[in-house]
Amino acid sequence: MNLISERIISGQNIELLDLGCGTGRFSIPIANRLGYHVTGADNSEEMLLKARKKDGAKRVNWDMQDATLLSYPDASFDAIFMSHLLHHVDNPSDIVEECYRVLRPGGTILNRYGSMEDIRGDPEHKFFPETIEFDEVRTPTRKQVEELFRKAGFNNVSSKVLVEQPYPSPEVRLRGAELKFTSVLTLINQSAFEKGLENFRKYISNNPNDQWLLEDKITFTSGKK
Numbered sequence: 001m002n003l004i005s006e007r008i009i010s011g012q013n014i015e016l017l018d019l020g021c022g023t024g025r026f027s028i029p030i031a032n033r034l035g036y037h038v039t040g041a042d043n044s045e046e047m048l049l050k051a052r053k054k055d056g057a058k059r060v061n062w063d064m065q066d067a068t069l070l071s072y073p074d075a076s077f078d079a080i081f082m083s084h085l086l087h088h089v090d091n092p093s094d095i096v097e098e099c100y101r102v103l104r105p106g107g108t109i110l111n112r113y114g115s116m117e118d119i120r121g122d123p124e125h126k127f128f129p130e131t132i133e134f135d136e137v138r139t140p141t142r143k144q145v146e147e148l149f150r151k152a153g154f155n156n157v158s159s160k161v162l163v164e165q166p167y168p169s170p171e172v173r174l175r176g177a178e179l180k181f182t183s184v185l186t187l188i189n190q191s192a193f194e195k196g197l198e199n200f201r202k203y204i205s206n207n208p209n210d211q212w213l214l215e216d217k218i219t220f221t222s223g224k225k
């Protein structure tokens with residue numbers, strides 16, 4: 001939240017679009033804690049349904065949208081935030097160009113993601129090495145994201161890497177893998193998946209206090225229109 005408020009122009013009545021908002025993991029705290037007018041947009045009705053249920057304060061405007069072809073008029077928002085979205089589409093530049101169009105002059109784009117150079121070393125890719133070939137095709141590096149932003153017309157493009165600790169224990173991370181929470185785990189074959197889980201479990205029982213099992217390196221790339 002601190003980084004989001006740091007990067008986004010300050011002022012009253014800021015209109016922020018959370019693109020590919022999923023179940024509102026960010027849209028809801030951005031609206032409640034930072035006080036922006038937030039639109040959470042996603043192309044999955046199922047995700048939006050869950051988001052609406054979580055949004056007790058009802059501060060977010062939930063909207064069904066395809067991020068590659070937004071229905072908003074030009075210059076509709078002061079800021080666009082997106083998290084783990086670009087690797088879901090064949091041409092991420094379609095999304096970034098739409099962001100440029102719907103942002104007001106001076107507006108900010110902020111992308112939160114695991115860049116290819118960082119995710120390569122995380123537990124999901126180490127224990128399930130078959131995921132690498134899929135992610136190498138769809139997951140951009142930091143430099144590629146920065147290039148996409150500049151090509152679409154954004155200025156002041158820069159990235160910051162944070163180490164986040166989203167997992168309270170290694171077992172919670174393992175449970176996420178078992179449920180294929182990381183979408184690339186749905187792409188590998190069943191025997192690779194089972195072998196990976198076995199290695200993951202063994203590693204946890206031999207190294208229960210390894211901090212690597214709890215952390216993710218996350219990049220925030222921002223730019224100004």
Ligand SMILES: C[S@@+](CC[C@H](N)C(=O)[O-])C[C@H]1O[C@@H](n2cnc3c(N)ncnc32)[C@H](O)[C@@H]1O
Nearest residue numbers: 020021022025042043044047066067083084088
């Ligand atoms: C990995 S989830 C991230 C959700 C949320 N931003 C977060 O970080 O918790 C990716 C989300 O992007 C959505 N998505 C994928 N392609 C999309 C598209 N073309 N337009 C809008 N949303 C899309 C999915 O439905 C999903 O909710």
